[in-house]
Amino acid sequence: MFLIDKKLQFAVESRVDTRRCVGYNAAGKNFPPTNAMEPIYEGKAKRLYTTDDPNVLRMEYKDSATAFNGVKKEDFENKGRMNKAITLIIYRMLEGKGVKTHLVEDLDDINLLVKKVSIMPLEVIVRNVAAGSFSKRMGVKEGTTFGKPIVEFSYKDDALNDPFINDDYAREMGAATEEECAYIKKMALLINDTLKEFFLEANLRLIDFKIEFGRLSTDPSQIVLADEITPDTCRLWDVETGKKMDKDRFRQGLGEFMESYAEVLSRLQK
């Protein structure tokens, strides 16, 4: 959602080199660099800004945490910085394994430059262990390990509460063709294998995660991994103790929320 009342605040607070950024007017046209920067999109966890390259966006990680579709909301110092750092480590690792992502480069403590994509309105969820909405919906005890990973789709629409859908819904809603769904599912499983191993090296068990894909603005036939991979979007449990190290600490009011993110980041940096 775009918050008008925050316009002035952004202009004052923005710490980014304005030479890299262009403005945005009501007609949606870019105009030359300006200090009065406004995001073209403000979401729950990040803001998007245009840059001097029409195919590249600046993605700013905010300090806010939200849960239950924005019903529970609070700011946490350094959250944006930590999530940006975690995403960067993971995206670089995935790129190294041949996964195409939107990552262009690291910009500063809270900003990444990313390729502009048209986000497919699908939340792609991979589950290794029962938790969260799966346990609730299916009545299966949290912690039950699946024989094989489950891939599921939600339709990305906050107003509809991101409803659970299948490939046929995705096709008929114009979200993705059958071939694209198959490709996305294949990529999601590959990302799962890679992430599972990567987190295990950090003594973290990957329970489940949500990812998003988008079509490159430069070539919409190319689908890449977009958005973030952080403890906001993954469930991670400590291998030894089973301690939750992700956003469930916020959802469930378990305390030590940012301490857990800091611990995840420091383990991934080793």
Ligand SMILES: Nc1ncnc2c1ncn2[C@@H]1O[C@H](COP(=O)(O)OP(=O)(O)O)[C@@H](O)[C@H]1O
């Ligand atoms: N490379 C990209 N290009 C364009 N949009 C993107 C890209 N990566 C992620 N997005 C979108 O930007 C938004 C990021 O902000 P976020 O706070 O996560 O929003 P939301 O509240 O919608 O989840 C999301 O809607 C996401 O789909």
Ligand SMILES: [Mg+2]
């Ligand atoms: Mg999001």
